[in-house]
Amino acid sequence: MSQGSNFVDYVKICCRSGRGGAGSAHLHRDILTSKGGPDGGDGGRGGHVILKGNSQLWTMLHLKYRKHVIAGDGESGGSSLRSGKTGRDEFLEVPLGTIAKDAETGEILFEITADGQTEILTSGGRGGLGNWHFKSSTQQTPRFAQPGETGQEQWMILELKVLADVGLVGFPNAGKSTLLSVVSAAKPEIADYAFTTLVPNLGIVSYRDNRSFVMADIPGIIEGASQGKGLGLRFLRHIERNSVLLFMVPADTNRTIEQEYSILLSELEDYNPELMHKPRILAISKSDVLDEELMEEMKQELPAGVPYVFISSVAQKGIQELKDLLWKSIV
Incomplete structure (x- = not known):
């Protein structure tokens, strides 16, 4: 399997939390006591559906075919104030950077950003109170208890x-x-054709003194991506998490470098204006086709205020200079 088929960044799951156990309406009886007071215990709460961050995961492939997640029901309370057992919680391990949304409303519920972080996706029903809670001066032997709350069933989106x-x-x-x-x-x-990259490719870039940083190749933007054209919106969201944005414009573009950079920038701004606050670096790729004179000419037309570097991946030109620029921006 290629990384493409392994990489799953969106799943829709039906989550059903457990029902709470019923409270007990038991009255105390033993050899010495024929008419004892209420001693019914509380029902156990129903199981939650819980998300848990796992830094070793980078995809949600393991959840792709799991359409229903069902937590356990709580048990009923017993005599002698015994509480019912809590229903089994159902844990779903997810990669860091996972956002949970209500599928119906689109509301963002929370985000998992730390290893081991847990958040309740769907809460289990509360257990019912036993009859001893309802004892009062006017009602010495209540013969009723609360039923448990029903669990919830909701479709959730994990992105x-x-x-x-x-x-x-x-x-x-x-x-x-x-x-x-x-x-x-x-x-x-x-x-050598458009949209080769349909999923983000992640790579760990080695830097000086055994240091490293993570680089993500986000699928190509096209004009109109922020309106959902082509593969746009699905991929633009991956850019939100990056510390530094590296804009790549090929030297052989049929627009000017500045025009192409401006289009990319306006697509990002339309999608999320907050992306404009991230540090930006411009790399002019495929520059092994340029001679010194042409490069000097192009420098005059580059966008102002953006650090730039001419690179050629094939000829290994400007690569270390680019790494230095990126490292400076990250730290």
């Missing part, structure tokens, strides 16, 4: 936003996959 230090932003065919394969051990599928 993964890739957590990476550097997000590669560029039109299809800008050379992002090639760069990732050169600077890391990632082996993305590379071909």
